[in-house]
């Protein structure tokens with residue numbers, strides 16, 4: 568028998584393209600088009616003088632960042648877990664909480680990394696189809712299961728459900744852990760964070776990658792009951808104690824302290840989203856009611872793949888999923904107003920000619 572028969576084989580998640588060229592309009596990975604809070608850049612410059620500190624390990628318990636997060640979210644410090652992006656928080660949560668013979672449930676159209684972690688960790692799972700309007704069918708999540716993952720707002724559909732709606736699922740599932748992935752919640756969703764004091768089996772996951780413009784820093788946050796967070800930390804400390812590097816701990820805290828800047832960026836993105844939706848509708852697109860920093864749009868006549876290729880030749884990168892049910896759609900990150908005006912002009916020129 569070859570060693571390869573013992574390899575833990577998995578089909579990996581495919582992240583959006585990160586092109587090497589810089590003169591493009593990058594609307595394909597839901598990054599924020601605005602820079603991080605100005606305090607972050609200042610701290611980075613100042614850190615150079617302290618680079619000698621990098622010979623020391625960072626804090627394994629990341630207590631300063633946890634303290635700032637607790638203050639920001641009005642939680643206890645022991646209700647907070649920090650990871651290397653929310654991918655790390657989610658992967659650790661899958662490993663920690665999903666250890667049942669019953670399947671973990673999540674929608675068929677959602678963040679495609681869930682399926683990859685389930686396969687990697689050998690977790691049984693069932694994908695529950697969204698309805699015709701791309702809405703999650705609540706009743707699908709009320710039976711026996713080994714855990715539940717709800718992305719709210721969902722991706723790549725952009726559709727948000729109310730907290731009350733998610734609570735119905737949580738209330739019916741007190742015997743398994745319910746993960747609520749709120750990567751995009753700051754752009755118009757309703758957070759389930761208030762529910763973590765009411766239910767000890769709910770993990771709400773946030774990220775610094777979208778609304779805080781810090782995808783490159785890699786910081787994610789899991790929030791839940793003290794017991795849930797303790798279990799997550801037990802697993803984290805069994806893999807890698809030092810996940811967040813020293814400077815990142817400081818930069819992430821500084822981002823939290825500039826609420827004004829944060830709100831301004833989020834508001835700008837929401838205003839540009841509304842403008843873009845209106846313009847795309849005029850060009851014959853239909854789209855979901857996105858509460859995120861991306862649009863999920865299809866043209867009434869022209870195939871999505873054709874538009875995806877066209878935009879690429881014009882230096883505009885959007886995301887196209889060659890997957891059943893969603894292959895007629897483009898996922899378009901909301902960039903700056905200027906970037907979206909260019910996108911609308913390019914599409915307008917093409918669609919009016921064809």
Ligand code: PMP
Pocket residue numbers: 651652653654655678718722748750773774775776782786787
């Ligand atoms: N959840 C969802 C729904 C996402 O779209 C993403 C971004 N790809 C993530 C989690 C992970 O983001 P990050 O690791 O950058 O926090």
